[in-house]
Structure formats: C-alpha cells, structure tokens
Amino acid sequence: MSTGTDDVVLERNGRLARIVLNRPKALNALTHAMVLRISEALDSWEHDDGVATVVITGAGERGLCAGGDIVAIHRAATGGDPRAAEEFWRDEYRLNARIARYPKPYVAVMDGIVMGGGVGVSAHGSVRIVTERTRIAMPETGIGFVPDVGGTYLLGLAPGELGTHLALTAGSVGAGDALLCGLADHFVPADRIQALLDDLAELGVHHALARHVADPPPAPLDGRRAWIDACYDAPTAEEIVERLLAVGDPAAKEAADRITANSPTAVKVTLAALRRARRLGPLEAVLDQEYRTSCAALSTADLAEGIRAQVIDKDRNPRWAPAGLADVADREVERHFAPLGEQELGLAATTPMERW
Numbered sequence: 001m002s003t004g005t006d007d008v009v010l011e012r013n014g015r016l017a018r019i020v021l022n023r024p025k026a027l028n029a030l031t032h033a034m035v036l037r038i039s040e041a042l043d044s045w046e047h048d049d050g051v052a053t054v055v056i057t058g059a060g061e062r063g064l065c066a067g068g069d070i071v072a073i074h075r076a077a078t079g080g081d082p083r084a085a086e087e088f089w090r091d092e093y094r095l096n097a098r099i100a101r102y103p104k105p106y107v108a109v110m111d112g113i114v115m116g117g118g119v120g121v122s123a124h125g126s127v128r129i130v131t132e133r134t135r136i137a138m139p140e141t142g143i144g145f146v147p148d149v150g151g152t153y154l155l156g157l158a159p160g161e162l163g164t165h166l167a168l169t170a171g172s173v174g175a176g177d178a179l180l181c182g183l184a185d186h187f188v189p190a191d192r193i194q195a196l197l198d199d200l201a202e203l204g205v206h207h208a209l210a211r212h213v214a215d216p217p218p219a220p221l222d223g224r225r226a227w228i229d230a231c232y233d234a235p236t237a238e239e240i241v242e243r244l245l246a247v248g249d250p251a252a253k254e255a256a257d258r259i260t261a262n263s264p265t266a267v268k269v270t271l272a273a274l275r276r277a278r279r280l281g282p283l284e285a286v287l288d289q290e291y292r293t294s295c296a297a298l299s300t301a302d303l304a305e306g307i308r309a310q311v312i313d314k315d316r317n318p319r320w321a322p323a324g325l326a327d328v329a330d331r332e333v334e335r336h337f338a339p340l341g342e343q344e345l346g347l348a349a350t351t352p353m354e355r356w
Helices: 030-045 070-077 082-100 151-157 162-169 175-180 190-200 205-210 220-231 235-247 250-261 266-282 283-297 301-312 330-334
Strands: 008-013 016-021 051-060 064-065 106-110 111-114 129-130 136-137
Touching: 008 030, 016 030, 016 190, 030 051, 030 082, 051 064, 051 190, 070 082, 070 301, 082 283, 106 190, 129 175, 129 330, 151 266, 151 283, 162 220, 162 235, 162 250, 162 266, 175 220, 190 205, 190 330, 220 235, 220 250, 235 250, 235 266, 266 283, 266 301, 266 330
Parallel strands: 016 051, 051 106, 064 111, 106 129, 111 136
Antiparallel strands: 008 016
C-alpha cells in the first residue's frame, strides 16, 4: 500500500512502514514540503501499533538523497526572502532531532549518494545501512556553507580528527570509512537490500539484519589516522594546512589543496563549530548552534557564490571573499555563533536531560 505526495511516497508492508524519497532526477534532494511530510508520517506511525519498524530509502539508482534544495537557498541568499530558508532549516533540524529520538527502529538505507540533508535524515537513525555503492559527504565548505543537519555533532563524535578531515575537505567516503567514522552501523551488499526490506516486514530488525549483513570493504582512512590526527589537531585552519603540506604524503597534500579550494570563511567557521559541538552535549544543543551558523551564512557572499559556481553556472570556479584563510577576521567567525534572541531554534531547551 502506498500513499503520500509524489515527492515522498509512504508504503506499508506488514509491520514495516517505508518512506521513499521520490525525486530521482534531483537525486532526491529535500524540499520543505518533503520535510513536513516525513515529519507527519513519523508522528502518525509512532502511535500505530501496526508499525514496528520505519525504513527510509531513495528512489532511483543514484542514491538516497543529495541534500537540501540548495537552489531555493540560493534564491533566499540573492535577494529572495531569507525567511523561506530559515523556516526550511527550522523544520529540517527539528526532523533530524525527531529521527534521533524516534521510539521505534528507524532503518536508513544509505545506498549510493548521501550528502548534506541526506545525512540528516539517515545518520541519526537507530539502524544505518551502507552498501558498496555508498558515498557519504558533508560537502558544505565547498559551497560557502557550514555542515548542518547535525553534521557537526556526528563528525565531532568520529574517532580522533577524522570528522574534522571530512568537514574541512568536504570529502566523501565509502562504506568502510563510513563505518569507521561512526556514520553507519552495518554493511549490506546492494543486491540484498530488497530481500532485507522484505524480511523487515515480517521479522524483527535483528533477525532481518542477521540474514543479510556482510563483512564491509576496507576503510582507507584507517591507514591515514596518524597524520590526520596529528595535522587536524592544530589550533587554526592555517596551521592545519601547513602541517598537511609538511607530511610528505600525496593524500595529505590533496587534503590541503581541497581545504584551500573551499570557502575560507566556511572552513574557519566549520572548524570552530566542530570544536564547540564537542562541548555542547546533546544533538539538540548542536542543532541550535547549527541554526545560528546557517542563518548567519545567508548574509555572506560566499554562500551565494558557492552555489552559483557549483550548481547554477557549474563553472566550478568560485570567487571567495575573502580569498584566503589568513584574511578571515576573527569577528566574522564569531558572528556566526551570535545568539538569535526570539528567533533561536530552541531545541535544547525542550529536551529532558535524562534522554541523552
């Protein structure tokens, strides 16, 4: 049985309720309406005794979800109504927190591309499955933005400085590294996913997983932990780049080149956000911080320019302002963390301490 809007299809099969993100031509990018529809479904299924497990998948062969609708965010950043983006983030981040606290098993099939907002609707779930086709990324610094949807929370929990490496480079990882970084729980070969879904409709989650979980592929980042932890532990983004260039490993030089190609402002704010996130406590407190950094980014030149270069014109040649890490003033970084007063997201204030 299927219901829902064209962009979000809701299905029931036995005791399994399924969310299918259904914008395959846009790699299932999330719109505000999709976020609201998912939230409504979760509310309904929570109190439905006929639903034992919820699963989220993406339509098409390319991936679960490539992120939020950044074309709409570009409109808000270039003369449109910024409240449209702010309200989208407000509802999206509330959904991310809802998923993390959902009382029933929430199974995310992270097959193919999973980026940005796609991470937000999957990696906070209680059961996170990757396949050999998985590519996970928080690519925000490449468009002049800062990891959101709880991304700084997740990356802050990754072992050592792996999360910092992924955030500052905007790099993607496969199944092995996703498991290493704590972004996923189980590896299931792509050709077993449908059989897993069929079993989830009839069996408990643990029994279904036992039939299909396999040994994951290697985690390339595991062999780079020594220089990643040593370099990204530096106090500033500039020193991180200096240390990476001094390592003498081609992979470290590639990381330095990627960082310096990204928005200098976004890189510096992201580094500060990650380090603050580690001290904030629950996911909700980090989402509150991310809401501040996201709203602040709307008024920067780099967000509009980054989306233009990567998505609108696709010339892949953003002109960042300022152009270098050393030119980003400390006050600009601090501005991204300024309290919003009555406009605060306020998730942490509504989260009982005993729930984390």
